[in-house]
Amino acid sequence: MAFEIADVTKNYAMNGVGVQALAGVTFDVADNEYVAIMGPSGSGKSTLMNIIGCLDVPTSGSYVLDGQDVSSLGEDQLAEIRNIKIGFVFQTFNLLPRADVFHNVELPLIYRGLSPAKRRTKVNEAIEAVGLADRSTHKPTELSGGQRQRAAIARALVTDPSIILADEPTGNLDSTTGQEIMRIFDGLHAAGNTIILVTHEANIADHAHRVVRLLDGRIASDTTRKVAA
Amino acid sequence: MRGLRSIFGALKIAIGAVRANPARGILTTLGIVIGVVAVVTTMTAANGLANSFRESVATLGSDVLYVSRTPWVMTGNFFDFRNRGNVTLKHGDELDQRLRHQAIVNPTADTRRSIKYRSKTRTNIMVIGTTDRYLQVSSAVPELGRFITAADVRARKRVCVIGMTLRERLFDRQDPINATVRIGRADFRVVGVMERQGSAGFFGGPDFDSQVIVPVTTFVRAFGGSFRSFDLAVKAPPGESIADFEYEVVGEMRKIRKLRPGENDNFAINTMDSLVTMFNNVMGVVLLIGMVITGIALFVGGIGVMNIMFVSVTERTREIGIRKAIGAKRRVILWQFLFESCTICLVGGLIGLVLSYGVAEAINRLLMPASVSLPIVIVAITVSLVVGVASGLIPAWRASRMRPVEALRYE
Numbered sequence: 001m002a003f004e005i006a007d008v009t010k011n012y013a014m015n016g017v018g019v020q021a022l023a024g025v026t027f028d029v030a031d032n033e034y035v036a037i038m039g040p041s042g043s044g045k046s047t048l049m050n051i052i053g054c055l056d057v058p059t060s061g062s063y064v065l066d067g068q069d070v071s072s073l074g075e076d077q078l079a080e081i082r083n084i085k086i087g088f089v090f091q092t093f094n095l096l097p098r099a100d101v102f103h104n105v106e107l108p109l110i111y112r113g114l115s116p117a118k119r120r121t122k123v124n125e126a127i128e129a130v131g132l133a134d135r136s137t138h139k140p141t142e143l144s145g146g147q148r149q150r151a152a153i154a155r156a157l158v159t160d161p162s163i164i165l166a167d168e169p170t171g172n173l174d175s176t177t178g179q180e181i182m183r184i185f186d187g188l189h190a191a192g193n194t195i196i197l198v199t200h201e202a203n204i205a206d207h208a209h210r211v212v213r214l215l216d217g218r219i220a221s222d223t224t225r226k227v228a229a
Numbered sequence: 230m231r232g233l234r235s236i237f238g239a240l241k242i243a244i245g246a247v248r249a250n251p252a253r254g255i256l257t258t259l260g261i262v263i264g265v266v267a268v269v270t271t272m273t274a275a276n277g278l279a280n281s282f283r284e285s286v287a288t289l290g291s292d293v294l295y296v297s298r299t300p301w302v303m304t305g306n307f308f309d310f311r312n313r314g315n316v317t318l319k320h321g322d323e324l325d326q327r328l329r330h331q332a333i334v335n336p337t338a339d340t341r342r343s344i345k346y347r348s349k350t351r352t353n354i355m356v357i358g359t360t361d362r363y364l365q366v367s368s369a370v371p372e373l374g375r376f377i378t379a380a381d382v383r384a385r386k387r388v389c390v391i392g393m394t395l396r397e398r399l400f401d402r403q404d405p406i407n408a409t410v411r412i413g414r415a416d417f418r419v420v421g422v423m424e425r426q427g428s429a430g431f432f433g434g435p436d437f438d439s440q441v442i443v444p445v446t447t448f449v450r451a452f453g454g455s456f457r458s459f460d461l462a463v464k465a466p467p468g469e470s471i472a473d474f475e476y477e478v479v480g481e482m483r484k485i486r487k488l489r490p491g492e493n494d495n496f497a498i499n500t501m502d503s504l505v506t507m508f509n510n511v512m513g514v515v516l517l518i519g520m521v522i523t524g525i526a527l528f529v530g531g532i533g534v535m536n537i538m539f540v541s542v543t544e545r546t547r548e549i550g551i552r553k554a555i556g557a558k559r560r561v562i563l564w565q566f567l568f569e570s571c572t573i574c575l576v577g578g579l580i581g582l583v584l585s586y587g588v589a590e591a592i593n594r595l596l597m598p599a600s601v602s603l604p605i606v607i608v609a610i611t612v613s614l615v616v617g618v619a620s621g622l623i624p625a626w627r628a629s630r631m632r633p634v635e636a637l638r639y640e
Contacts, residue, residue, distance in 0.1 A: 050634050053554075055554060055633045055634045055637070056633075056634050075558075075559060076558045076559055076560075079553060079556050079557060079558045079559075080556065080558070082553075082554060082555065082556050083555065083556025084556075088554050088555065090637075094547070094550075094551045094554070094637070095551075096548060096551065096552075098245055098246075098249055107552070107555060108555040108556050111552075111555065111556040111557050111558075111561065112556065155555065159556075
């Protein structure tokens with residue numbers, strides 16, 4: 001089991017008014033699943049993504065990631081979990097603008113404390129896997145949107161995470177480039193990775209084998225379909 | 230090894246961050262630059278003062294006291310000193326008789342005259358009249374030729390011994406021995422040149438290397454003696470404390486000056502202590518002023534760095550969010566920004582040090598011997614780092630406490 005979420009709620013205070021973003025969400029994801037989380041804005045999908053990504057902790061309920069209960073960990077422990085178990089891909093890429101592709105991909109391994117020699121091998125493998133080997137010394141500003149997102153995927157891959165968590169990964173790309181990026185995710189899934197996509201675009205969600213729809217902080221539907229390979 | 234690597238990595242990030250906005254970095258360091266220049270200049274000046282002082286004081290000798298009409302450092306009513314009778318050569322002879330078997334007494338008088346050799350003239354030169362015993366009460370020794378002798382004094386020979394600076398100014402590379410110089414309106418034959426002793430000229434002390442020494446008897450004849458007050462240098466016998474000996478000298482002088490019990494002394498005993506006291510006062514003022522200027526400059530500089538660090542942290546909120554999302558712990562972010570503020574301050578400190586070399590060189594030329602020593606360099610670098618940590622701590626702490634979700638959302 002990649003993770004189990006049981007009866008998770010999340011409350012915020014927004015301008016002094018209490019808002020319930022998640023009102024009791026329960027679902028499990030097995031290893032090597034390909035899941036899309038969908039829902040209109042305000043449905044709580046960002047909040048759910050933050051909790052799955054260990055960027056935030058639930059108000060109540062439990063979240064067991066890779067057999068470890070992470071729902072009440074401290075900030076530094078969460079940072080370590082994120083480093084080891086989560087690979088993030090963001091809509092806005094979120095690369096460090098002053099660092100080149102190699103350094104951006106290397107960063108999680110630096111925080112893990114690997115030696116430069118080990119880092120070099122892993123970083124080159126990850127950059128190769130997304131087809132950016134000839135761009136590794138370029139800075140993000142010298143890359144196209146698609147190339148930036150490839151760099152971000154390489155950064156997510158390089159730590160060999162339990163989950164790759166992609167938040168609207170094609171949101172800032174044209175449809176052709178978006179499809180290219182989605183083919184990379186398909187390939188990663190085929191290679192055995194667990195992938196969670198957060199999106200509101202149906203054609204993106206179509207790549208996933210299971211779609212979880214959120215509405216008003218609850219799961220409205222959870223459908224698994226057979227997809228021809 | 231791992232710690233070293235992360236320090237190295239943090240340093241690289243910090244240098245990159247400073248280089249990304251060099252104009253801002255340089256402006257920010259200005260306060261630190263000024264602060265470090267102030268630190269280095271204060272310490273260099275204090276060192277220079279102390280060295281010059283030590284040199285000149287060593288010449289005077291710590292086991293010698295000076296009987297004079299007035300104290301070197303005058304306090305109290307000026308007219309009390311003004312109305313005192315002179316200390317004469319006769320007093321010197323009497324004191325010598327009374328202390329003959331224990332102490333050495335050497336009279337000196339001084340005046341200022343011009344000194345001329347061929348076409349070269351130096352004006353306002355200190356001319357000292359003394360005896361052969363001068364060598365026994367001071368650490369001065371002749372480097373060339375000889376000192377004046379008892380025979381010179383007895384026979385009122387027109388001979389003189391000159392200081393090293395004077396020799397250079399009047400003779401260049403020529404041999405000064407046996408040359409005839411004109412001091413005031415009398416001709417003297419140069420018989421020796423004194424070894425270099427260093428100058429204490431900047432705080433009113435004598436410049437020993439620009440003096441001329443002549444026999445005291447010749448001095449009286451050439452420049453007048455009846456209206457002069459002499460200084461009597463008295464060297465304490467070996468093993469006797471200078472304080473006990475001072476008591477004895479005071480007793481003998483009171484007899485010589487025929488003072489009744491209860492009357493105040495009408496002469497002064499000067500020792501090294503009075504000079505040391507004066508020096509410590511000068512030094513205290515120099516250090517106090519230096520420390521105030523330094524403190525203000527560093528404080529202002531530190532505030533500037535703190536301000537720019539707050540800006541830097543805010544500007545890079547998103548970067549902080551990214552770093553945290555991919556696994557940077559709070560301590561890592563804290564170090565990153567601390568390193569950055571330390572780098573800014575260190576760069577400022579190094580610029581300040583380079584400028585300080587210039588300032589020290591200027592002091593050297595205009596005021597006194599001064600040089601930037603290794604301990605001063607270490608202090609300057611330490612001070613820069615301390616300011617770096619002090620001004621970076623709060624911004625870095627704020628950065629490390631940012632919540633990743635909010636930092637990532639920051640536009």
